Amino acid sequence: MLDRSGRRSLLSNAPADARAAGYRYFxxxxxxRARKLPRDVVGERVESTFRDLCRELEPTVSLEIGAHEARFSRWIKADVPTARAIAFEANPHVHEKYAESHADSGVEYLHLAISQTDGPVELGIPREFHNEAKGRRYKKPRTNRMASIASHVLAEEVETVTVPSTPLDSFLEVSDDDVVVAWIDVEGASGPVLSSGAKVLSRASLVYIEVESEPLWDGQWLDDDVARFFGDCGLVPVLRDNQRPHQYNVVFASAELAAQPRMARLCNAIYRRAGASAQTARKPGKRS
Structure with missing residues (x-):
């Protein structure tokens, strides 16, 4: 959009509604702030703060969707032994690789896709990519982290397998007494995954999720769409990192948790240049 002088208007790319604009501002x-620090430093601080908050909340249920080796679930089970830790991994090659290691971990490591379908779904495992813009072509093993029920726009070779699937709300019921946390990394499939679990995720106190601001998958929900969904669930964005130019992780917190003054202090500590650490203050209350 150009103004009367022919210059590009400040409002040329403004979101259409106030809530979307609020997320974009965040x-x-x-x-x-994140770009002023090394990417790995910010990523580690965001993840560490998320884990500290999870530990203090003492969740009764933790969810890891797109679990791969289920690193988060192993951690939560070790630090909060009473939690029911459920990890969903749809790629059969990955699940086979790690299933035995979970035999005595206490983690429910399940070969299941989460989607709006209750039954078999097609899972694509990208095996070869061609990035014309960068002039790169590269291959991936069957156990790569990019398996998805969505289709990657740069994938030239894809192995397709049929896997079991269930909606999250059909798989799990949570009560008012449950404290729920979630780690979600589903490679472009946020739309069908989140839509299948609105009831469960509306009970979540904390969610860590990977998002993208530009589409790399067909029909992909972008960061604004994910934020809109969690806003409808009563969750607020509180932390983010910088992984790639258009990809990052966001932590969403329940409104009750996000409104605590301590949350702003934790956020500020993440982006300090030197000697910063996210210090704990008082134990956050569970979701009411």
Whole structure:
């Protein structure tokens, strides 16, 4: 959009509604702060703060969707032994690789896709990519982290397998007494995954999720769409990192948790240049 003088208007790319604009302001503000630090430092601080909060909340249920080796579930089970830790991994090659290691871990490591379908779904495992813009072509093993029920726009060779699937709300019921946390990394499939679990995720106190601001998968929900969904569930974005130019992780917190003054202090600590660490203050209350 150009103004009367022919210059590009400040509002040319403005979101259409106030809630979307609010999320974009959050994402842009913290991105500016995050870029002043090494990417791995910010990523580690965001993840560490998320884990500290999870530990203090003492969840009764933890969910890891797109679990791969289920690193988060192993951690939560070790630090909060009473939690029911459920890890969903749809790629059969990955599940076979790690299933035996979970025999005595206490983690429910399940070969299941989460989607709106209750029954078999087609899972694509990208095996070869061609990035014309960068002039790169590269291959991936069957156990790569990019298996998805969505289709990657740069994938030239895809192995397709049929896997069992269930909606999250059909798989799990949570009560008012449950404290729920979730780690979600589903490679472009946020739309069908999140839509299948609105009831469960509306009970979540904390969610860590990978998002993208530009589409790499067909029909993909972008970061604004994910934020809109969690807003409808009563969750607020509180932390983010910078993984790649258009990919990052976001932590969403229940409104009750996000409104605590301590949350702002934790956020501020993440983006300090030197000697910063996310210090704990008082134990957060569970979701009411």
């Amino acid at each position: 994402a842009n503000l913290l991105a500016l």
